[in-house]
Amino acid sequence: AQTVTQSQPEMSVQEAETVTLSCTYDTSESNYYLFWYKQPPSRQMILVIRQEAYKQQNATENRFSVNFQKAAKSFSLKISDSQLGDTAMYFCAFMKPISGSARQLTFGSGTQLTVLP
Amino acid sequence: DADVTQTPRNRITKTGKRIMLECSQTKGHDRMYWYRQDPGLGLRLIYYSFDVKDINKGEISDGYSVSRQAQAKFSLSLESAIPNQTALYFCATSDSKGTGGMDEQFFGPGTRLTVL
Numbered sequence: 001a002q003t004v005t006q007s008q009p010e011m012s013v014q015e016a017e018t019v020t021l022s023c024t025y026d027t028s029e030s031n032y033y034l035f036w037y038k039q040p041p042s043r044q045m046i047l048v049i050r051q052e053a054y055k056q057q058n059a060t061e062n063r064f065s066v067n068f069q070k071a072a073k074s075f076s077l078k079i080s081d082s083q084l085g086d087t088a089m090y091f092c093a094f095m096k097p098i099s100g101s102a103r104q105l106t107f108g109s110g111t112q113l114t115v116l117p
Numbered sequence: 118d119a120d121v122t123q124t125p126r127n128r129i130t131k132t133g134k135r136i137m138l139e140c141s142q143t144k145g146h147d148r149m150y151w152y153r154q155d156p157g158l159g160l161r162l163i164y165y166s167f168d169v170k171d172i173n174k175g176e177i178s179d180g181y182s183v184s185r186q187a188q189a190k191f192s193l194s195l196e197s198a199i200p201n202q203t204a205l206y207f208c209a210t211s212d213s214k215g216t217g218g219m220d221e222q223f224f225g226p227g228t229r230l231t232v233l
Contacts, residue, residue, distance in 0.1 A: 004159070009157075037224075042226070043205065043226060043227040043229075044224065044226055044227070045160075045207060045209075045224035045227075047221070047223075050221070091159055091160070093160075095220065102148075102167060102213075102220070103211075103220035104162060104165075104175075105160075105162070105222060107159035107160040107161070108159050109157050109158055109159045110157075110159055
């Protein structure tokens, strides 16, 4: 079974600073995808960034970047120049094939990030 | 307008009642999912459907049933609600023809259900 572990239930960062959220996963698959989702107080699940396991290059989306270490099964999210609007629960998610082209998402338990003014 | 909508947004019901949560999408996606979110547990998959005639159980399907009335509509039912089904419920969609085979999922706004 695949598991996704986020070991930091809560974190805080000063506005404009950089913060890194940790995520580790366990799988025997070689072909999979990894995601970070953001859930603000509005409850909406918003995709922040995605990473294909076959790509060695770390994904980047504006102020968000990942450090993907496939051998270590680690997928951390770095937020640069933190903004008050980044305050949210962040979920790491693992996607694996289940049949044909079908995929299944497994989520970690989340990290509540608070950006302090 | 939102691409994935869920009704109701909030619902309080009593133990033993039947309740239906509805999901509609205008994205034209063929795949739809129902997840449940509990504090400290992330999201867990209840049911998923790859087209109108294809419905599959997820990780935690006991106590739930689903109906795919059309490609755009996927409803979740609790036949006899119990308090431990109190949770936040999310519908999601994906496109089997999406780029790169990633099958990215797009989420609705969630339904907060409380069973007393």
